[in-house]
Amino acid sequence: MALHRIVLFYCFTPLTDPEAVRLWQRTLCEGLGLRGRIIISKDGINATVGGGLDEVKRYLRVTKEYPGFKDLDVKWSEGGAADFPRLSVKVRPELVSFGAPHELEVGPDGVVGGGTHLTPQELHELVDAGRDGAPGREVVFFDGRNAFEAQIGRFKDAIVPDTTTTHDFLAELDSGKYDDLKERPVVTYCTGGIRCEVLTAHMRRRGFREVYQLDGGIVRYGEKYKDAGLWEGSLYVFDRRMRLEFSEDAATIGRCARCEAPTSDFHNCSNPACRKLTLYCTDCAGSGESLRCPQGCSG
Secondary structure (H helix, E strand, O other), X not given: OOXXXXXXXXXXXXXXXXXXXXXXXXXXXXXXXXXXXXXXXXXXXXXXXXXXXXXXXXXHHHHOOOHHHOOOOOEEEEOOHHHOOOEEEEEOOOOOOOOOHHHOOXXXXXXXXXXXXXXXXXXXXXXXXXXXXXXXXXXXXXXXXXXXXXHOEEEOOOEOOOOOOOOHHHHHHHXXXXXXXXOOEEEEEOOOXXXXXXXXXXXXXXXXXXXXXXXXXXHHHHHHHOOOOOEEEOEEOOOOOOEEOOOOOOOOOOEOOOOOOEOOOEEEOOOOOOOOEEEOOHHHHOOOOOOOOOOOOOO
């Protein structure tokens, strides 16, 4: 039986012809039978693709032949092409849609002015140093994902900004509600690391003095510590799998919108015009009642 895998990677590097890279990537994936989502901009590439193991390996070998992509940090996970509805390869103004492409500066070495990268082990060392240090030096975890993702998994005691989409982050930062963190050590985290590359640069431009990012994101942290570290719960992923657990010991921190029972299962709103995801337990999801958004929805 053939093995299948999903790979996740990104690379910030200046691209002079994003459209040519798009055509190359689409042709390459189609020829190998891969599906997934690839975004390309003048600042680099962001990709999640799945397929047969041999085909995915071939895809990575060829992709790394492009000079700017030779040092890709690739995260592997269970899954395959069937976890994606189609292959999507698009050119966008931003790799991550913060809505401020003019603010981001990218050079040959990546994002300019971003946060300090921390390995999972270095993160633990920073947390321990903060606990043993002067008052006010305790590490603050800052979730760099959309708020609904944090419902099923997050770092313990993390701040979860009030964000529905990535576009909401700059308004959150400019609101003043996090100004008390500007002199504190702040560690941002997201799924694979790409959102934090941009978020930390925006935070530093807004006066946050000591900003870090978890290198490789939650995925890399979970590979090392599973559920025996500072992470708790499941990891939301943007494909048909919906979520990942790092071990059988993963906590269930989500709560059913209807009965408050523990759950990590998101379900689409039963209103076809609404795209919101809501947590429901198995009993409530199978009860036959409409799964309309609890707070109501448009459409």
